Amino acid sequence: MMKTLMERLRSREILISDGAIGSILLSRGLPKAQCPESYNISHTDVLTDIAKEYLEAGAEIIQTNTFGASPLKLKDYSLDEKTDSINRSAVQAVRNAVDDKAYISGSCGPSGKMLKPYGDIEPEEMYESFHRQITSLISAGVDIICIETMTDINEALSAIKAAKSISSTIPVMATMTFDPTPRGFFTIMGTDIPTAVKMLSDSGADVIGSNCGNGIENMIKIAADIKAETEIPVIIQSNAGLPELKDEKIIYSETPEFMAEKAVELAELDVSIIGGCCGTTPAHIKAIRNKIDSLT
Amino acid sequence: MDIINSISTQLISGNDKDVASDTKKALDSGISAETILNDGLIMGMNIIGDRFRDHEVFLPDVLMAAKAMYAGMELIKPILIKSGISSRGKIVIGTIQGDLHDIGKNLVGIMLKGAGYEVIDLGHDVSPEKFVEVAKETGATIIGMSALLTTTMANMKEVVKILKNENLDGKIRTIIGGAPVSDQYASDIGVDKYSFDAGNAVDIVKELMA
Numbered sequence A: 001m002m003k004t005l006m007e008r009l010r011s012r013e014i015l016i017s018d019g020a021i022g023s024i025l026l027s028r029g030l031p032k033a034q035c036p037e038s039y040n041i042s043h044t045d046v047l048t049d050i051a052k053e054y055l056e057a058g059a060e061i062i063q064t065n066t067f068g069a070s071p072l073k074l075k076d077y078s079l080d081e082k083t084d085s086i087n088r089s090a091v092q093a094v095r096n097a098v099d100d101k102a103y104i105s106g107s108c109g110p111s112g113k114m115l116k117p118y119g120d121i122e123p124e125e126m127y128e129s130f131h132r133q134i135t136s137l138i139s140a141g142v143d144i145i146c147i148e149t150m151t152d153i154n155e156a157l158s159a160i161k162a163a164k165s166i167s168s169t170i171p172v173m174a175t176m177t178f179d180p181t182p183r184g185f186f187t188i189m190g191t192d193i194p195t196a197v198k199m200l201s202d203s204g205a206d207v208i209g210s211n212c213g214n215g216i217e218n219m220i221k222i223a224a225d226i227k228a229e230t231e232i233p234v235i236i237q238s239n240a241g242l243p244e245l246k247d248e249k250i251i252y253s254e255t256p257e258f259m260a261e262k263a264v265e266l267a268e269l270d271v272s273i274i275g276g277c278c279g280t281t282p283a284h285i286k287a288i289r290n291k292i293d294s295l296t
Numbered sequence B: 001m002d003i004i005n006s007i008s009t010q011l012i013s014g015n016d017k018d019v020a021s022d023t024k025k026a027l028d029s030g031i032s033a034e035t036i037l038n039d040g041l042i043m044g045m046n047i048i049g050d051r052f053r054d055h056e057v058f059l060p061d062v063l064m065a066a067k068a069m070y071a072g073m074e075l076i077k078p079i080l081i082k083s084g085i086s087s088r089g090k091i092v093i094g095t096i097q098g099d100l101h102d103i104g105k106n107l108v109g110i111m112l113k114g115a116g117y118e119v120i121d122l123g124h125d126v127s128p129e130k131f132v133e134v135a136k137e138t139g140a141t142i143i144g145m146s147a148l149l150t151t152t153m154a155n156m157k158e159v160v161k162i163l164k165n166e167n168l169d170g171k172i173r174t175i176i177g178g179a180p181v182s183d184q185y186a187s188d189i190g191v192d193k194y195s196f197d198a199g200n201a202v203d204i205v206k207e208l209m210a
């Protein structure tokens, strides 16, 4: 039996997580206007293949393709009735690939809706939505819940509360997306790093951090700012740069070598989990893995 | 003009109720709907947009300002639409796929209705297929698309492609507008016309329907 993820984090190991899924799905035939999570049911094998590639690249934490699999979000595609099976098949897809060679992380992204007064969602509706998704993820056997890419701190707290109410033993990671401003990093909703760290850790998150929205150089600064505020293990999942439009194609410019070189600085900052977000591929994860392994 | 300044100030602060009451006051005092729109509402929206770009304010402020904008637009809409009974032609409008910005597009709709055109508004996040499908169904001769994001404007090209494939180019004409697009962009992607604001959209439509 392998050690639990939290045990390994407590022994100050650096763990490598996986990279992007969405962009790979597009390159493997997912139509642009289709719900990426619908593939969990119709193309489970494709998701198993992607998980395998990340496992072979050296990732020890593999995410489920459930970023947009909360009922509030699935409703955009009239798939909210399928919440349970979409989440379960995503976990199964990863399980088929990794068996017990990696931890399965249940991804839980923003609802895509805004809480009142900015939008028209009541806090109860938001909570209910996360509760439904996370219930399915946990009962399908994920090792950890990853609430990610949040910009509204209240939405993040709602998801953490839902996860904690379902299980008192499953660890919860919570990450937010920050933008650089002349006054430091803020989420688009206006939350700065010290506030985010305090509120996320007060709510019981076991790992906190940031993903998306930045290339790795900014992520190093974000990691330093987070580390200055907390002792809780930190996760950083960087984009391979910012998306650029070239000849009608979206490209990300940071190479595996560049990101791996920079990941050393994340390790020096004592970041516990290093992985990728938009634009990263198994090649990026492999390069990061090799680089981090060479440090010890 | 104090009342006009007050409209934009209240809009910037996101006070929808005050924007509504100031707009009413301005109309009662005889200020034209166009002035209220351009020098009050749109002026305020531009200022909040600049502050958002410069990270002085965040999304919640912009959302509250947008709500306040609608509170004002609701009141001037009936005046801008005055006539609108005899239809001078049918136009399908919408914001392109992936894009949720609909304030500018709605203004374009209001002005076109005011000029006597029948406007079929598909809302925001509209797929290229949907634009063409509805134009065919309703017999509209113009498709008007709005895009506010550099990442979504490319989706407008798809509409041109579909029209070409179905041999409808020339029969159904296309207009685009929105901050990031331009005359140059319109011709690059094969759209018939670019329009810089809602008033201009009416002129362009007239021109295309003539």
Ligand code: B1M
Residues within 6 Å of the ligand: A188, B042, B045, B046, B048, B049, B050, B052, B053, B059, B062, B063, B066, B093, B098, B099, B100, B101, B102, B103, B104, B105, B107, B108, B143, B144, B145, B146, B147, B148, B149, B150, B151, B175, B176, B177, B178, B179, B180, B195, B196, B197, B198, B199, B201
């Ligand atoms: C068919 O024929 C025609 C003819 C003429 C046409 C036409 C069609 N369409 C428009 N026109 C023309 O006529 C109109 C009237 O004169 C004009 O329309 P406009 O729409 O230009 O003008 C309106 C009357 C007033 N202007 C507006 O309504 C836009 C104002 C600004 C502040 C703005 C707003 C309000 C919002 N936003 Co957003 N927003 C900004 C805007 C900054 C700015 N100053 O433009 C802009 C457009 N936003 C931006 C961004 C980045 C974003 N926004 C986002 C969200 C939002 C809100 C939801 C909060 C809100 C929209 C609310 C709503 N219901 O529309 C996000 C995207 C959401 C999405 N998927 O669409 C988000 C990505 C933010 C984020 N990081 O989450 C920037 C775009 C950068 C770029 N070039 O790509 C932005 C320029 C702000 C900035 N300075 O950074 C003309 O362009």
